Amino acid sequence: MTAKQRSILALIGIIIGIGSVISMISVGVIVQNEALRQFKEMGTDILTVTKDHDQESRGKQTGILPKDIKDLKACCPDVGAFAPYTTIHEDMSFRGARNSIPAIGATESFKDIFKLSMTGGRFISDLDTKMPYCVISEQVAEFMKQKGIADPVGAELRYAGRFFTVIGIIKTVDEGGIRPFAINEGIIMPLPTAMRMPNRPESLTITARVAQAGSRDAARDQLERYFLERTPKLKLRITSAEELIRNMQKQMQMFTLLLGAIGSISLVVGGVGVMNVMLVSVSERRVEIGIRRALGAQRGDIQSQFLIESLVLSLVGGMIGICLGVGASYVFCRFSNWEFVISGTAIALGVGVSAAVGIFFGYYPARQAARLNPIEALRGM
Amino acid sequence: MIRIEDVHKKFTIGGTELEVLKGVNLTVEPGELLAIVGGSGCGKSTLMNILGFLDVPTSGRYIFGDTETRSLSDRELSTIRNREIGFAFQQFHLLPRLTALDNVCLPLVYRGVPVEERRARAEEMLDRVGMLDRADHRPTELSGGQQQRVAVARALSGRPRLLLADEPTGALDSATSKEIIDLFVSLNTDEHVTAIIITHDPDIAKRCRRAVRMVDGVVHTL
Numbered sequence: 001m002t003a004k005q006r007s008i009l010a011l012i013g014i015i016i017g018i019g020s021v022i023s024m025i026s027v028g029v030i031v032q033n034e035a036l037r038q039f040k041e042m043g044t045d046i047l048t049v050t051k052d053h054d055q056e057s058r059g060k061q062t063g064i065l066p067k068d069i070k071d072l073k074a075c076c077p078d079v080g081a082f083a084p085y086t087t088i089h090e091d092m093s094f095r096g097a098r099n100s101i102p103a104i105g106a107t108e109s110f111k112d113i114f115k116l117s118m119t120g121g122r123f124i125s126d127l128d129t130k131m132p133y134c135v136i137s138e139q140v141a142e143f144m145k146q147k148g149i150a151d152p153v154g155a156e157l158r159y160a161g162r163f164f165t166v167i168g169i170i171k172t173v174d175e176g177g178i179r180p181f182a183i184n185e186g187i188i189m190p191l192p193t194a195m196r197m198p199n200r201p202e203s204l205t206i207t208a209r210v211a212q213a214g215s216r217d218a219a220r221d222q223l224e225r226y227f228l229e230r231t232p233k234l235k236l237r238i239t240s241a242e243e244l245i246r247n248m249q250k251q252m253q254m255f256t257l258l259l260g261a262i263g264s265i266s267l268v269v270g271g272v273g274v275m276n277v278m279l280v281s282v283s284e285r286r287v288e289i290g291i292r293r294a295l296g297a298q299r300g301d302i303q304s305q306f307l308i309e310s311l312v313l314s315l316v317g318g319m320i321g322i323c324l325g326v327g328a329s330y331v332f333c334r335f336s337n338w339e340f341v342i343s344g345t346a347i348a349l350g351v352g353v354s355a356a357v358g359i360f361f362g363y364y365p366a367r368q369a370a371r372l373n374p375i376e377a378l379r380g381m
Numbered sequence: 382m383i384r385i386e387d388v389h390k391k392f393t394i395g396g397t398e399l400e401v402l403k404g405v406n407l408t409v410e411p412g413e414l415l416a417i418v419g420g421s422g423c424g425k426s427t428l429m430n431i432l433g434f435l436d437v438p439t440s441g442r443y444i445f446g447d448t449e450t451r452s453l454s455d456r457e458l459s460t461i462r463n464r465e466i467g468f469a470f471q472q473f474h475l476l477p478r479l480t481a482l483d484n485v486c487l488p489l490v491y492r493g494v495p496v497e498e499r500r501a502r503a504e505e506m507l508d509r510v511g512m513l514d515r516a517d518h519r520p521t522e523l524s525g526g527q528q529q530r531v532a533v534a535r536a537l538s539g540r541p542r543l544l545l546a547d548e549p550t551g552a553l554d555s556a557t558s559k560e561i562i563d564l565f566v567s568l569n570t571d572e573h574v575t576a577i578i579i580t581h582d583p584d585i586a587k588r589c590r591r592a593v594r595m596v597d598g599v600v601h602t603l
Contacts, residue, residue, distance in 0.1 A: 292487070292491075293462075294468050295535070296460065296464070374435050375430055378435075
């Protein structure tokens, strides 16, 4: 095997190592961005009150009911707009096809709080009271169109055995974060209508925006006090978007770190490959080392020569690896429909790490070279 | 210029001690062309390594110029090799991946001479040995005699005080050998290069101004 072939093999090791570190970390960063993108769009001044499902509530009350929130606005000055909603799961039947889909019972404010927009018709109005109207997601609209309805708005469908008139279609939104996933998959009906469904929903979730001039902490305190007064026996959980973001970021960092660690294993293997090539190179070039020493090269000169060689080898591998890793994460994004970002940290890390690999795994061979006895080296011994 | 007094060199090989140099005394004046003749195993290569600061004597004194060279560090020995000694080897020992010109530049690289200057000096030396037209050739594209000329140019590019040649014609045919020896003689007479040629060939020794014979680790004047 020639020196060139050996170098190429070592290069491939480094390329795969750096490539996997970069692609792993890039994917981690991309996933993180994707998860946070929705929060950026929704803003961070959001508080959510939910029933704590981990703990059994005492007494008869099973959850927050519409009557519990009648004077919430008056009692909580720091809370701005808020949207109480509930989610149920029933069968939808349409032209002989049955489909199990979620439904949200919501008020008019739901649309603004969750920043929804319509592709047709209108959203639920508080004036609809308990009318059998519903707004459908694009997904459901598509399903209806496949069944031969040109314009779903105005058509009728059956949900949990009851007839509903479709009054609007909601544009698909980004998922994740605090938006209920049912927005994209199911239908939305007026909250009073939902409360009269055969299987009455247990509890409401309240998503509130902090008032323009209000403070988040004050709003949180007011909500806590309000519910403690109205529903003293209920265990509730109040979460802010910021908390969610913080938790998510913490998790994502762990996730990215884990991915990076997995990638690093292949990097170490690549580094050992570099060391192997350099050791063979040193023993093959003993005569050259002897000549250079005879001509006056210091030990340090020989050591830097071999260190630079392994550094260059690793950096070239690193550069190709970075391109490959970024390319792989791009392909990954294309297939999972995520927004592709080039992570500067990942690239800086790739360059730094490949240089470090070159120095770390090149140091021992370079020192071996520098310590050769000139006479023995000249004889090729 | 060089004074060697009672130099001994011992090696331990496989537990047995072997004395290769047994009290060598030698003086070389500036401008001399000295041949050290001897059969194989007489210790002439060991002497050459000591003269060229590739090795240190076990005992005895080696005075180079005004410097007593005992107890010099590896760094100082490297510096002396770089500045004061030029080597020409039997196997030429050119670096195969470098051109003739870059090979000649090497000693200057380790001295930190700027690129332009060392190229100019290397070209000058190649011209002196008649190899300027092959400056861009790699060693494999040159004949043995041509390689040795380049090696001599490399040995002299740093303007050393002493040129050491270890069997410089050992790998060459007789016609080429004569050319190389002519080169040494003319460098010595025209440019007063001090040179020591180590050889087993008495004909070469005859062409040098002075010759000594080495037998069993001791130098005898002829």
